[in-house]
Amino acid sequence: MTQAELFERAKKVSPGGVHSPVRSFRSVGGNPVFFKRAEGAYLYDTDNKEYVDFCLSFGPLILGHRDPEIEEVVRETIGLAWTFGACEPYSLELAEFIVEEIPWVEKIRFVSSGTEAVMSALRVARAATGRDKILKFDGCYHGHSDALLVKSGSGLAGEASSDSAGIGKSQLQDTLVLPLNDEVAVDKLFAEHGKSISCLIIEPLPANYGLLIQRKEYIEKICKIAKSHGALVLFDEVISGFRVGMKGMGEHFDIKPDLVTYGKIIGGGFPVGAYAGSKELMDLVAPSGPVYQAGTLSGNPIGMRAGLAVLKKMKRDNLYESLNVRTKKFTDELKSILNEKGNASWDISTFTSIFWAHKQTQSPIRTIDEIPAGHKEGFAKLFHSLLKEGVYLAPSGYEVGFFSHAHNDNITTKVLEKVRKALKDN
Numbered sequence: 322m323t324q325a326e327l328f329e330r331a332k333k334v335s336p337g338g339v340h341s342p343v344r345s346f347r348s349v350g351g352n353p354v355f356f357k358r359a360e361g362a363y364l365y366d367t368d369n370k371e372y373v374d375f376c377l378s379f380g381p382l383i384l385g386h387r388d389p390e391i392e393e394v395v396r397e398t399i400g401l402a403w404t405f406g407a408c409e410p411y412s413l414e415l416a417e418f419i420v421e422e423i424p425w426v427e428k429i430r431f432v433s434s435g436t437e438a439v440m441s442a443l444r445v446a447r448a449a450t451g452r453d454k455i456l457k458f459d460g461c462y463h464g465h466s467d468a469l470l471v472k473s474g475s476g477l478a479g480e481a482s483s484d485s486a487g488i489g490k491s492q493l494q495d496t497l498v499l500p501l502n503d504e505v506a507v508d509k510l511f512a513e514h515g516k517s518i519s520c521l522i523i524e525p526l527p528a529n530y531g532l533l534i535q536r537k538e539y540i541e542k543i544c545k546i547a548k549s550h551g552a553l554v555l556f557d558e559v560i561s562g563f564r565v566g567m568k569g570m571g572e573h574f575d576i577k578p579d580l581v582t583y584g585k586i587i588g589g590g591f592p593v594g595a596y597a598g599s600k601e602l603m604d605l606v607a608p609s610g611p612v613y614q615a616g617t618l619s620g621n622p623i624g625m626r627a628g629l630a631v632l633k634k635m636k637r638d639n640l641y642e643s644l645n646v647r648t649k650k651f652t653d654e655l656k657s658i659l660n661e662k663g664n665a666s667w668d669i670s671t672f673t674s675i676f677w678a679h680k681q682t683q684s685p686i687r688t689i690d691e692i693p694a695g696h697k698e699g700f701a702k703l704f705h706s707l708l709k710e711g712v713y714l715a716p717s718g719y720e721v722g723f724f725s726h727a728h729n730d731n732i733t734t735k736v737l738e739k740v741r742k743a744l745k746d747n
């Protein structure tokens with residue numbers, strides 16, 4: 322069965338042939354690759370072609386695919402139980418590890434995805450403040466729940482319009498949206514709506530619409546404004562948590578969020594999300610408090626033990642430091658190769674082990690409006706020329722690239738050669 326035949330079959334039984342839209346390659350054109358196996362930094366498609374993976378399942382795989390140490394834990398756990406729907410020590414161990422590591426996490430609740438984590442954390446914020454509205458920012462992604470699938474409206478500042486069909490108007494009325502990197506707009510909005518805003522939710526490192534690295538002063542200022550109006554600050558660290566470092570962006574900015582959400586790395590490659598915060602806030606959650614939230618597979622033992630094994634290994638071997646150094650070295654070299662032909666003038670925004678390629682700009686790209694025109698098309702061309710050589714980037718110019726512990730110097734040297742060849746053939 323060829324890849325094209327598999328895609329035809331998939332399209333017959335699933336919308337667009339996929340179970341999450343970006344996977345369809347719609348953004349870059351062409352047919353998606355069907356993979357059958359993965360190991361370390363590598364993916365293998367159904368025709369046995371090998372690719373170096375920089376998508377890494379969109380972020381969870383900080384150690385690469387099937388790290389042998391983690392795989393052993395997974396195999397052992399499968400032999401113990403698959404799910405209990407009851408109390409067990411595995412979620413306890415992961416919770417204790419995180420509470421020990423992260424000062425603003427006193428209590429944590431595990432769920433099964435980032436979307437669920439954010440939905441639930443917002444419920445806590447509303448319950449804690451008795452207020453209904455939330456403020457989010459254009460260019461930040463917080464999962465696909467109704468009230469968050471919004472963008473700036475065309476009318477009044479702060480007004481939201483839906484970013485998907487099927488979302489009722491009433492779902493939007495409590496979501497306010499502002500552009501990133503504009504503290505004055507936040508000040509104005511709070512002056513007007515301050516008493517009804519339960520929380521400000523932000524990706525402290527926006528990495529779902531390119532990599533929009535924010536200024537420290539901006540993040541500090543908007544958190545201060547929110548708190549001064551009695552609103553909570555929710556850091557959505559589903560992508561940055563345990564990626565930029567063990568304590569996430571809260572540590573980088575030296576800001577204690579009231580609530581924080583996790584996903585991706587926290588489950589070590591299995592479906593886990595979490596929301597967390599102070600004892601007072603988290604004790605609002607059932608059964609201690611009145612905020613209902615539950616999950617059949619929550620605290621799944623395989624995800625709990627895989628996640629804990631990943632975090633412990635990152636800490637024990639001090640892997641964040643080496644990962645960040647190697648990412649920087651790789652992206653610097655990649656950038657110089659991309660610009661060798663002299664006609665492209667690529668730049669690569671990098672933060673720890675996250676990177677994003679785009680055309681050079683006068684100043685750092687911090688808002689979605691600053692993404693250069695033609696970005697999507699330019700990326701699609703780069704994507705396909707690299708794909709041909711066996712380098713797999715996330716199939717959209719608005720997704721970031723990830724580096725993993727498995728991407729050792731041998732592999733990156735080979736990748737850089739492949740990139741050079743890809744550009745020559747182009």
Ligand SMILES: *Cc1c(COP(=O)(O)O)cnc(C)c1O
Nearest residue numbers: 434435436462463464559560584
């Ligand atoms: C990935 C992501 C989500 C959604 O998580 P899912 O597990 O895909 O539901 C939410 N917020 C951020 C910041 C993310 O990166």
